[in-house]
Amino acid sequence: MTGVSVVSCTNASRSYGTGAQLTHAIRDVTASFGPGIHVITGRSGSGKTTLLNLLAGLETPSSGEVRYRDTQLSGLDDEALSAIRARQFGFVFQDYKLVSELNVEQNIALPLFLQGKGDVHRLVKSVASDLGVGDKLSSLPAELSGGQQQRVAIARALVHNPDVIFADEPTGNLDEETSHEVAEVLLKLAVNSERTLILVTHDRDWCAQADHTYLMTDAQLRVL
Numbered sequence: 001m002t003g004v005s006v007v008s009c010t011n012a013s014r015s016y017g018t019g020a021q022l023t024h025a026i027r028d029v030t031a032s033f034g035p036g037i038h039v040i041t042g043r044s045g046s047g048k049t050t051l052l053n054l055l056a057g058l059e060t061p062s063s064g065e066v067r068y069r070d071t072q073l074s075g076l077d078d079e080a081l082s083a084i085r086a087r088q089f090g091f092v093f094q095d096y097k098l099v100s101e102l103n104v105e106q107n108i109a110l111p112l113f114l115q116g117k118g119d120v121h122r123l124v125k126s127v128a129s130d131l132g133v134g135d136k137l138s139s140l141p142a143e144l145s146g147g148q149q150q151r152v153a154i155a156r157a158l159v160h161n162p163d164v165i166f167a168d169e170p171t172g173n174l175d176e177e178t179s180h181e182v183a184e185v186l187l188k189l190a191v192n193s194e195r196t197l198i199l200v201t202h203d204r205d206w207c208a209q210a211d212h213t214y215l216m217t218d219a220q221l222r223v224l
Helices: 050-053 078-088 104-115 121-131 146-158 178-193 204-209
Strands: 006-018 023-035 036-040 063-068 091-093 164-168 196-201 212-217 222-223
Touching: 006 050, 006 121, 006 222, 023 212, 023 222, 036 050, 036 178, 036 204, 050 164, 050 196, 063 078, 078 091, 078 104, 091 146, 104 146, 104 204, 121 146, 146 164, 178 196
Parallel strands: 036 196, 036 212, 091 164, 164 196
Antiparallel strands: 006 023, 006 063, 212 222
């Protein structure tokens, strides 16, 4: 669907349950995602989050394959797959997934600690400043607004300079004004860095700013 393939899937399907309880979340999806902003829309339960999880290596397809560049993710052991996720992928979730016991600086720094990178404070301070939370480094998540927490989550997703950012309903828990602010920040950073951003949402407003838009419906992915 795009020129250079960074993340792709071929005839990927994911089903849950057996027999009469068998549910096909996605069915025979083939897609390729290169640098740029990719927005996948669809109603709740359409399979868009399942597709995102497959592309990110968080779930394994029931059939078909998922690749990150030249590597087939489903063929990797847990250690190798975890290494790719830690080094090459960044994640932004609807519910932020910040560690409540850690302050902002420590939360943002988590990917750097996992990689054993040095100069952690400088890297964290730089990305936190870009996200407008540079003055909150010593604060705990509970002391922040929802918008500030999501900015911290985005900073954590970007601090290790990942190749791909996966975002699952990143503004789903925010009010309209804050949603626009967070969306603007995330999209601007993705554009400036020439990364691959794959974002799933039920909010069609994201589509106007995307390079590529898709619709998940009936377990299938359709290009808009």
